[in-house]
Amino acid sequence: MSSLAAVLRFTPPEAFLPFAEAERQKPPLSMQTFQRLREFIYQLSGLFIADTQRYFLKVRLLRRMEELRIATFEEYFAFITDATPQAAQERRALLDSIVVVETQFFRTPEHFFVLGRQILPELAPKRERIRLWSAGCATGEEAYTMAMVVHRDFLPLYPQVSVEILGTDLSSEAIARAQRGRYLPPSLRGMPEEYREYVRESFGEYEVIPEIRSLVRFELLNLVDEQALCGVEPVDVLFCRNVLLYLAPEVRRRVVEALVDRLLPGGYFIVGATETLSQMTERLRLVHFPQALAYWKPAKAS
Ligand SMILES: C[S@@+](CC[C@H](N)C(=O)[O-])C[C@H]1O[C@@H](n2cnc3c(N)ncnc32)[C@H](O)[C@@H]1O
Incomplete structure (x- = not known):
């Protein structure tokens, strides 16, 4: 058994409660809002976000929402789809937060x-x-x-x-x-x-x-x-x-x-x-x- 598996196996369930509690306190990202967000991102950039990346998107957007002091994903969606200059700036920040920019000199x-x-x-x-x-x-x-x-x-x-x-x-x-x-x-x-x-x-x-x-x-x-x-x-x-x-x-x-x-x-x-x-x-x-x-x-x- 790997050492991680051993630690998980012998960790009492109550030890996970603080994490579960923290997760519960985060705003939910409903399937409907997830789909609207990913369609919007697709229209903006062509980027494809699979169903399995819902949690990834949630984590990345939560950071943006915390910075903007926006409480729900629905409000965030309304904010970025607005016609204001702030919305345009946030659309750039949104893309910055989800793209994979991994690279290096002399890659391949x-x-x-x-x-x-x-x-x-x-x-x-x-x-x-x-x-x-x-x-x-x-x-x-x-x-x-x-x-x-x-x-x-x-x-x-x-x-x-x-x-x-x-x-x-x-x-x-x-x-x-x-x-x-x-x-x-x-x-x-x-x-x-x-x-x-x-x-x-x-x-x-x-x-x-x-x-x-x-x-x-x-x-x-x-x-x-x-x-x-x-x-x-x-x-x-x-x-x-x-x-x-x-x-x-x-x-x-x-x-x-x-x-x-x-x-x-x-x-x-x-x-x-x-x-x-x-x-x-x-x-x-x-x-x-x-x-x-x-x-x-x-x-x-x-
Ligand atoms: C993994 S990096 C690749 C970097 C470099 N070409 C390499 O191979 O090391 C992918 C890059 O593609 C960019 N990208 C993704 N969608 C794009 C789009 N619609 N227009 C321009 N760049 C895009 C991302 O911002 C990211 O920096």
Whole structure:
């Protein structure tokens, strides 16, 4: 028996009473209000909240309600669906509180090696300017990793090419942290030694150095907002990794098509290691690089 199971088995039932009492005192989240809230969140962001995530949503929203001194979920729903500027601000805070922003530098490093060793050198002879986009960049590590690879592995060989990197996310809190460019040690756990020169330690945090920061720009952008997406200048390489899986299936397909619209012919689209774009679009071809997979937009595609 595991030690946790043993502790639970020999804990007298009355020991759990304070927790049960605390739970009873919290306002209830009825099935009806849960469904209205999740439909509203879905309309706002495309995020899919399963029936099994009712408790998760309750805990996250309770924190928001405590901060706003709102007593019931019904009142909270009325507040966020209002047309006031405060409601708009709270809708952003609500999304900040439920998105999963977990990421790190060099997450799935093979994608970055393929970027630096195959994709960029292939594009370089055809372009004076190359644009990269980390869509759903969370706190910015993915976009900064692109910049480190560009700076160390690509620009010394192709100094005539100018490179711009865009990082976007739905979460305003995540974007603010990305712009700050300071990270705690766990974010750097996968960073190969040779790229360590791109961060400087200061007071227990690691700050991305200015040469890398100057290659990257961060913006707030909701991928289900088609009008906002149309405003993104088309890119040569798009990383949208570990983002689509949080969206409802029917939204995923729409977002993928809109993203392919923002990809230049001859450009590459990379998704997370456990994700696929098959069955989502007919406009990309799967390419097997030695270290990782990528999707390519044929030069004559629309
Ligand atoms: C798990 S993180 C992935 C971060 C990074 N791409 C990586 O693979 O390490 C998922 C990110 O997707 C963002 N996201 C979810 N729905 C989004 C939407 N509709 N528009 C833009 N970003 C979204 C979340 O805010 C979160 O930061």
